Amino acid sequence: xxxxxxxxxxxxxxxxxxxxxxxxxxxxxxxLWDAITNPRIVAKFFxxxxxxxxxxxxxxxxxxxxxxxxVWGDHTILECDPPRRLVHTWRSLYDPxxxxxxxxxxxxxxxxxxxxxxxxxxxxxxxxxxxxxAGSVRGWSYILSSLKTVVETGEPLPPMV
Amino acid sequence: MFxxxxxxxxxxxxxxxxxxxxxxxxxxxxxxxxxxxxxVMRHLxxxxxxxxxxxxxxxxxxxxxxxxxxxxxxxxxWMGKYAHGLTGALLELKNDIxxxx
Numbered sequence: 594x595x596x597x598x599x600x601x602x603x604x605x606x607x608x609x610x611x612x613x614x615x616x617x618x619x620x621x622x623x624x625l626w627d628a629i630t631n632p633r634i635v636a637k638f639f640x641x642x643x644x645x646x647x648x649x650x651x652x653x654x655x656x657x658x659x660x661x662x663x664v665w666g667d668h669t670i671l672e673c674d675p676p677r678r679l680v681h682t683w684r685s686l687y688d689p690x691x692x693x694x695x696x697x698x699x700x701x702x703x704x705x706x707x708x709x710x711x712x713x714x715x716x717x718x719x720x721x722x723x724x725x726x727a728g729s730v731r732g733w734s735y736i737l738s739s740l741k742t743v744v745e746t747g748e749p750l751p752p753m754v
Numbered sequence: 755m756f757x758x759x760x761x762x763x764x765x766x767x768x769x770x771x772x773x774x775x776x777x778x779x780x781x782x783x784x785x786x787x788x789x790x791x792x793x794v795m796r797h798l799x800x801x802x803x804x805x806x807x808x809x810x811x812x813x814x815x816x817x818x819x820x821x822x823x824x825x826x827x828x829x830x831x832w833m834g835k836y837a838h839g840l841t842g843a844l845l846e847l848k849n850d851i852x853x854x855x
Contacts, residue, residue, distance in 0.1 A: 611776050613808045613819035616827070714808070734826040741827070750830060 611718040614733050617710045618741045622703045625711045626676030628744050629701060637749040638739040642666075648673050654681050663687065668699075677703050683717065685726060694723035697730075713737065755824055758804035763789065764797050768806060771820035778815050 618625055628634045635644045636659070643661055646654035654668040665687045672680035679701040685691040698719040704712040715737060720727040739750040758764055763786055770785045771777060783794050798818065801807040808821045 611810070611817070611819065613810060613821060614823050615805060615808045615821050616823040617805075716810070731822075734822045737823055738826045738830050742830070750834065 610721045610727070611716065612720070612727070612730065612733070614715040614717075614737055615712065616737055616741060617706055617712055618744050619709055620711055620744045621709075622676040622705060622711050625703050625713060625744060626679075628740060629679065630675075634743060637743045639736055646670065648679070671698070683726070683730075685729060688729075690725050691723075691729055694726050695719075697723050697726055713740075755804040755806065755828070758800050758806055761797070761800075764801055767794075767797060767801065768820060771807065771818060775819050776817040778817060782818060 632644045641659035642656040644656045652670050656666040666685050668681045670681050682696040683699045684696045700716040702714040706712050742750050805824045808819045810817050
């Protein structure tokens with residue numbers, strides 16, 4: 594199945610302006626919050642990225658290649674409410690075509706679930722004028738799946754095929 | 755999740771969301787005109803229960819989003835291991851070939 598090419602369906606809202614990803618992870622909200630804001634753990638599930646941020650509202654959240662030589666992303670913290678909610682802008686810099694597009698937005702929401710689980714919902718929106726970015730961030734499924742594995746077992750998934 | 759995917763109407767609704775994410779109930783109803791609104795809602799409830807569809811309220815509208823994570827988790831569980839072996843073999847091949855140059 595393909596999303597490219599002409600379609601006979603009537604146009605309403607653009608297809609990928611808001612992307613929603615949801616999963617359940619065996620952890621406390623605090624453990625999950627630590628995993629998404631602790632650079633040592635982020636490196637394990639986000640392609641080895643080195644992240645730098647104080648996580649204060651208005652501060653930058655930069656992600657660098659593992660050796661620190663390239664800037665992969667330059668984001669700004671919009672909201673930070675540990676261990677429940679983190680909102681930041683999203684701008685990819687590893688590809689000039691992505692860097693040229695307007696910023697989009699990423700929201701992480703953590704909820705309590707019965708049985709020692711947390712719900713994690715990631716919403717990537719404001720993608721209306723950033724179609725290339727919208728295509729590139731479909732990899733969130735892999736990232737979040739890897740995050741779950743890291744939090745539950747301590748080890749990341751093998752590299753993406 | 756497999757029970758949710760076992761029904762052809764539900765797969766059609768997921769296909770529709772894959773093409774066009776974030777549709778409202780009314781827009782999804784148009785995809786399956788043979789069903790009543792209640793029937794479509796019932797199918798969406800099953801899909802939501804399985805985690806394959808996540809709904810978000812925006813103003814007066816409820817938008818349905820295809821959530822690809824549960825399918826990714828199934829993939830990691832049974833396919834990822836094999837793919838990892840293949841990736842390893844291909845990386846080795848790449849290193850061999852490039853090392854020879």
